[in-house]
Amino acid sequence: MNARLLGKFAVWLRWACVCAGLSGLVAGAQAAQGTCLGDKPLRGVNIAGGEFNSQRLPGKLFKDYTYPTAADLKYFADNGANTIRMPFKWERVQRILGRPLDTNEVAMIGKVIDGARELGLCVILDAHNFGGYATQPLGTPMMPLSALSDFWLRMREAFPDADNVAFGLMNEPSSAARADWAKAAQDAVTELRKAGSKHLLLVSGAGWSGAHDWMERRDGLSNADAFAKLNDPLKRSVIEVHQYADKDASGTHNDCMDPARMQATMKRVTDWAKASNQRLFLGEFGVPPTPECLETLKAQLDATRNPQWTGWTYWSAGAWWGPAYAFGVHPINGVDRPQLAVLKAAWGAPP
Numbered sequence: 001m002n003a004r005l006l007g008k009f010a011v012w013l014r015w016a017c018v019c020a021g022l023s024g025l026v027a028g029a030q031a032a033q034g035t036c037l038g039d040k041p042l043r044g045v046n047i048a049g050g051e052f053n054s055q056r057l058p059g060k061l062f063k064d065y066t067y068p069t070a071a072d073l074k075y076f077a078d079n080g081a082n083t084i085r086m087p088f089k090w091e092r093v094q095r096i097l098g099r100p101l102d103t104n105e106v107a108m109i110g111k112v113i114d115g116a117r118e119l120g121l122c123v124i125l126d127a128h129n130f131g132g133y134a135t136q137p138l139g140t141p142m143m144p145l146s147a148l149s150d151f152w153l154r155m156r157e158a159f160p161d162a163d164n165v166a167f168g169l170m171n172e173p174s175s176a177a178r179a180d181w182a183k184a185a186q187d188a189v190t191e192l193r194k195a196g197s198k199h200l201l202l203v204s205g206a207g208w209s210g211a212h213d214w215m216e217r218r219d220g221l222s223n224a225d226a227f228a229k230l231n232d233p234l235k236r237s238v239i240e241v242h243q244y245a246d247k248d249a250s251g252t253h254n255d256c257m258d259p260a261r262m263q264a265t266m267k268r269v270t271d272w273a274k275a276s277n278q279r280l281f282l283g284e285f286g287v288p289p290t291p292e293c294l295e296t297l298k299a300q301l302d303a304t305r306n307p308q309w310t311g312w313t314y315w316s317a318g319a320w321w322g323p324a325y326a327f328g329v330h331p332i333n334g335v336d337r338p339q340l341a342v343l344k345a346a347w348g349a350p351p
Contacts, residue, residue, distance in 0.1 A: 080347030
């Protein structure tokens, strides 16, 4: 049996176990209806861990990196989230470019998806690779643009459940040239649709995908120009933007812009999306738990209550962050973090 057939068999076997009731992640729960493709906005959190220790590749599972647990999923589902964005490293899932996926990683990711499905959570699989693979940026001889399409076509085979799984093609592709990224992303969308994928696809803007500099030209090209004509015959692709609230929008400082400035920043990219007939998803944003920053967070979430926005995922949850990470929203010793109250209010709000 060749490697690809072995991978398909592993997927079939996992599904057989789920159907037999062996997943055991949520006792007695009924399978939820599909969440990724519904009309309800996708609102949730990133649960980090699969992308940790990227200098150690592939690394050791549960030592260098981890995936969400059943308890992680249940905590956020119980608090009202309907979406989990799950970062992972491409190099761990596909150990050699152009070759079959690693069956152990596929099984671990599949276990998360199975648990999320039972809780009614959409899982966005986020290739957290910043525009490259190992040390090679997309568009170089060792990393052709076609590698992105090859990877996601294999992921489509491994994770065919479009109702409950969405594909985030690349997180913040900052190491790739803008034109190269725009072409690789469009090619991946085209090839996935040709192969029959019905998944929701999230296409990051080039660079750091920031809303604040969406109109600025770099390498002779702005994100506004590069993605205005992104084409998906199924119209199930959305543009993923990120926007942190600190002084340089990097998400590395504990200050926050005032709420009015945040709303103006969000409005500019919203207006662009409407004019370009594109939809948006806010894939990363986060604030420290100061009163001022929580007000900015509220303003940012209010700005996404617009038909152009399909939803958002806060950065970040994940037990491995620990209590020192100011933006963290994972509970500490069973105690909710202050930002959670703001997120819960938005999770409970109507569209």
